[in-house]
Every structure is written in C-alpha cells, then in structure tokens.
Amino acid sequence: MGYTLNFAAVWRSFDQLLEGLLLSLGLAFVSILIGAVIGLLVAFALIAKSGWIQRPAATYVTIIRNLPILVLVLFAYFALPQMGVRLGKIESFVAVLSIYSGAYLAEVFRAGLISIPKGLTEAGLAIGLTPMQIRVSIIVPLMLRNVLPSLSSTVISLFKDTSLAAAIAVPELTFEARKINVETFRVIETWIVASGLYVATCSVLAALMRMVERRLAVPR
Amino acid sequence: MSKILLEIQGLRKQYGTVEVLKGVDCTMQEGEVISIIGSSGSGKTTMLRCINMLEEFQGGRILLEGEDIGYEQSGTVRKRKSEKDIARQRALTGMAFQQFNLFPHMTAAENVMLGLVKVKKLSRDEARAIAEKWLDRVGLASRADHYPGQLSGGQQQRVAIARAIAMNPRLMLFDEVTSALDPELVGEVLQVIKGLAADGMSMLLVTHEMRFAYEVSSRVIFMNQGVICEEGDPKEMFLRPKTERLVEFLKTSSFN
Numbered sequence: 001m002g003y004t005l006n007f008a009a010v011w012r013s014f015d016q017l018l019e020g021l022l023l024s025l026g027l028a029f030v031s032i033l034i035g036a037v038i039g040l041l042v043a044f045a046l047i048a049k050s051g052w053i054q055r056p057a058a059t060y061v062t063i064i065r066n067l068p069i070l071v072l073v074l075f076a077y078f079a080l081p082q083m084g085v086r087l088g089k090i091e092s093f094v095a096v097l098s099i100y101s102g103a104y105l106a107e108v109f110r111a112g113l114i115s116i117p118k119g120l121t122e123a124g125l126a127i128g129l130t131p132m133q134i135r136v137s138i139i140v141p142l143m144l145r146n147v148l149p150s151l152s153s154t155v156i157s158l159f160k161d162t163s164l165a166a167a168i169a170v171p172e173l174t175f176e177a178r179k180i181n182v183e184t185f186r187v188i189e190t191w192i193v194a195s196g197l198y199v200a201t202c203s204v205l206a207a208l209m210r211m212v213e214r215r216l217a218v219p220r
Numbered sequence: 221m222s223k224i225l226l227e228i229q230g231l232r233k234q235y236g237t238v239e240v241l242k243g244v245d246c247t248m249q250e251g252e253v254i255s256i257i258g259s260s261g262s263g264k265t266t267m268l269r270c271i272n273m274l275e276e277f278q279g280g281r282i283l284l285e286g287e288d289i290g291y292e293q294s295g296t297v298r299k300r301k302s303e304k305d306i307a308r309q310r311a312l313t314g315m316a317f318q319q320f321n322l323f324p325h326m327t328a329a330e331n332v333m334l335g336l337v338k339v340k341k342l343s344r345d346e347a348r349a350i351a352e353k354w355l356d357r358v359g360l361a362s363r364a365d366h367y368p369g370q371l372s373g374g375q376q377q378r379v380a381i382a383r384a385i386a387m388n389p390r391l392m393l394f395d396e397v398t399s400a401l402d403p404e405l406v407g408e409v410l411q412v413i414k415g416l417a418a419d420g421m422s423m424l425l426v427t428h429e430m431r432f433a434y435e436v437s438s439r440v441i442f443m444n445q446g447v448i449c450e451e452g453d454p455k456e457m458f459l460r461p462k463t464e465r466l467v468e469f470l471k472t473s474s475f476n
Contacts, residue, residue, distance in 0.1 A: 128311025
C-alpha cells in the first residue's frame with residue numbers, strides 16, 4: 001500500500017488535540033461528580049424498604065441502563081428543544097452523561113451498601129447516632145472503600161463515553177481528531193495519536209484510583 | 221436506699237405470627253448486675269435489644285428512670301417516638317455486641333470518640349482525652365491508634381466496651397460478648413466487666429458463661445420460651461434451682 005506514515009501534520013495540530021482532551025476530562029469530571037450524587041441518593045432509594053421510594057429508583061436505573069448513550073445524547077440535543085427544553089451542546093451532554101453515570105454508579109454503590117454488616121448500623125444506633133449520622137460517618141465511607149475497585153472501571157468507561165459528544169459537535173478529543181483528519185488527510189496518524197491519548201489518560205486514571213484505593217484501605 | 225433504674229412491664233414481641241416475648245416483667249435497681257441465662261430461642265437477646273429499641277416491641281412498656289422507651293401512649297393510641305427522641309434514649313444505655321461491631325475504618329480511639337463528638341457534641345480534644353482514659357481502663361492505652369483489623373478479638377471487644385462506656389450510660393447491656401471469642405481471650409473481657417461491676421455500673425448481661433454469671437451477678441434471670449421462668453440470688457439459683465426447666469438447663473450448661 002502506498003501510504004507512508006508522516007506525523008508532522010498531526011504534531012502541528014497537537015495543541016488542538018490536547019485542548020480536546022482537556023475538555024473530555026472536564027466533561028467526565030463534572031458529569032461523574034453530579035452522577036455520583038445522583039448515584040448515592042438512588043442507591044439508598046434502591047435499598048429502601050418502602051416500595052414508593054424503591055420502585056421509581058429501580059425504574060430509572062433500568063431505563064437508563066437499557067438505552068445506548070448515543071441515543072440519549074441525540075435525544076437530549078435534538079428532541080428536547082422541540083419539547084421546549086433548550087440547552088447548549090456542552091450543557092446538554094453533561095446533563096446526559098450525569099444522568100447516565102448516575103444509573104451506573106447507583107448500581108455500584110448499591111452493591112457496596114448491601115455488603116456492609118448490619119451490626120455496624122446497630123452499633124451506631126446503640127451509641128445514640130441518628131440514622132443520617134450513621135450514613136455519613138460509617139456507611140458511606142465504608143461503602144466507598146468497598147466499591148473503589150469497581151468504581152475505577154466505571155469511571156474509566158464513563159470517561160471514554162465522552163467521545164460520543166463528538167456526535168453533537170462538542171469539541172472534545174474525538175471531535176478534534178476528526179477535524180484534523182479531515183483537514184490534513186493524515187487518517188492513520190491522526191487516529192493513532194488520538195488513541196494513544198485515550199489509552200494514556202485511562203492508564204493515568206487507573207493508577208490514580210489504585211493510589212486512592214491503597215491510601216484508604218482499611219488497615220489489617 | 222437504692223432507686224429503680226429499669227422497669228419492664230408485660231413486654232411482648234412478635235416476629236410475624238411467632239411470639240418470642242410473651243409478657244416479661246422485671247424491675248432493676250440502680251447498681252444491680254443482672255445476668256440473663258437461658259437456652260437459645262428463649263428470648264433473652266431479644267429482650268435486651270428491646271431495651272435500646274434495636275428491636276421494636278408490640279406490647280408492654282419499658283421505663284428507664286421512669287421514662288417510656290421507644291413508644292408513647294396517649295389514650296389508646298401507641299405511637300413510636302421520633303427518631304431523634306429514640307436516638308437520645310439509646311445514648312442513655314450502652315451496648316456491647318457478640319460480634320464487637322467496631323467501625324473498621326476508624327482507629328480504636330476514633331471508635332470511642334465518634335459518639336462523644338457526634339452525640340455529646342464534645343470537641344475532638346475532649347473526646348480524645350475521654351477515649352484515652354477508657355482505653356487505658358480496658359488495658360489498651362497502647363492500642364489507641366490501631367485499627368480493629370490489627371487487634372485480637374478480645375482486644376476488639378474491650379474497645380467496643382470502652383466505646384459504649386465512654387458515653388457514660390445509665391445502664392450497660394452486654395449481649396453474649398464472649399461467645400465469638402477464642403477460649404483464651406474470654407478471661408480478659410470478663411475481667412473488664414468485673415471491673416465495671418466493682419465500680420457500681422448497672423448492667424444487664426446475656427451470657428452463656430455460667431461460672432461468670434454466678435460470680436459477678438447480684439441477681440440471675442432464667443428465661444424460657446419468652447417468659448421469665450425463675451429469678452433470684454445466683455447462689456440459690458445455681459445450687460438450689462426450683463423449677464424443672466432450670467434444673468434441665470443447668471445440666472446441659474457449662475456450670476458444674
């Protein structure tokens with residue numbers, strides 16, 4: 001095949017790719033943060049005794065987890081304005097990824113919550129803590145330690161999902177790569193470099209999460 | 221003149237259709253050490269757990285220093301007290317559990333401090349000082365900054381007792397606190413409880429350690445099938461049991 005690799009054109013636009021990566025990270029960070037708050041509330045709702053609390057939470061998780069995220073992205077950006085909800089590209093994507101990560105994190109957190117021995121709650125009650133104080137001081141800190149390993153893979157997969165924002169022209173990494181691809185015709189080089197950036201970022205994220213895991217590990 | 225600390229009147233509790241407490245009556249004076257014995261399923265742990273509302277109960281009253289625990293009665297309507305009221309009442313009793321239930325992500329000192337800071341609203345420094353005092357009392361001053369996972373079962377149970385007692389409860393509840401321990405670790409925990417008894421702490425102990433119940437209690441309650449079957453002075457009870465049930469029970473227990 002008469003193709004010689006030449007990265008010069010891609011390197012010239014490398015700044016653009018980095019800016020795209022930065023936006024990808026920003027999108028992921030904000031969405032996962034909002035998603036974690038949603039996920040925590042929904043996780044507690046999922047384990048609630050009352051069906052009036054449990055059922056809506058379970059419905060939310062089921063619907064979101066059975067929808068491709070691209071469909072959600074397109075729905076929010078193209079269909080919602082027709083229904084009178086007008087959001088910018090970035091806002092619309094952050095809203096979608098937050099709701100999406102909320103459902104996935106809720107499942108992760110729920111698994112962590114049910115693995116905490118009931119005796120710890122009783123010990124908290126016995127010294128006079130209120131149920132809310134027990135959640136804040138005992139249940140949530142222990143749950144987070146329990147779920148850190150699976151949280152890590154969820155966070156990385158949510159970070160990768162930011163590439164779908166390219167579908168609505170949010171200038172994140174994938175979108176920038178496609179632009180450079182079109183402008184320079186260095187097809188292979190562009191996607192090699194973009195892929196390299198994704199892999200490197202995910203590896204760093206994984207290493208960071210492992211570090212947190214080790215620091216927070218319950219000593220024994 | 222001693223005064224009444226705890227009054228249990230006609231306590232009834234059921235799980236679904238199974239009645240596990242069928243009308244328990246009991247009065248406890250301040251400073252008493254009462255051991256509750258009986259075979260498993262007799263309701264002794266359930267009764268203990270009703271006293272700090274870890275179990276709800278459907279009938280009867282529990283009064284701690286004259287105050288209704290858990291429920292308030294207005295006319296014929298019986299209502300569960302607010303979560304906040306119940307939390308305040310629970311802080312009046314301390315409890316040690318069979319499985320220790322220490323918070324694994326907190327050091328021994330932090331375990332003891334949690335209630336002092338969050339419930340008693342003490343500063344961290346004040347709480348730390350009290351925690352160190354009680355950890356010293358249970359012989360664990362040097363383990364204050366160890367995590368539960370780094371302690372033996374006996375040490376964990378002593379931390380758990382320190383955690384309960386540091387709250388300065390009116391009444392201590394011990395729920396089979398040596399049952400999960402290796403035999404060689406039982407003694408150190410019983411020693412701590414003996415020390416508390418000598419201080420005049422009011423205590424209710426559910427226990428399978430008959431020798432210990434005999435030595436430390438001012439009174440023994442024998443429960444059978446959800447009611448108090450026999451109660452009295454430990455020497456009388458163990459050496460001259462009156463009911464057939466107790467005779468049978470003592471035969472199969474470790475006391476001889």
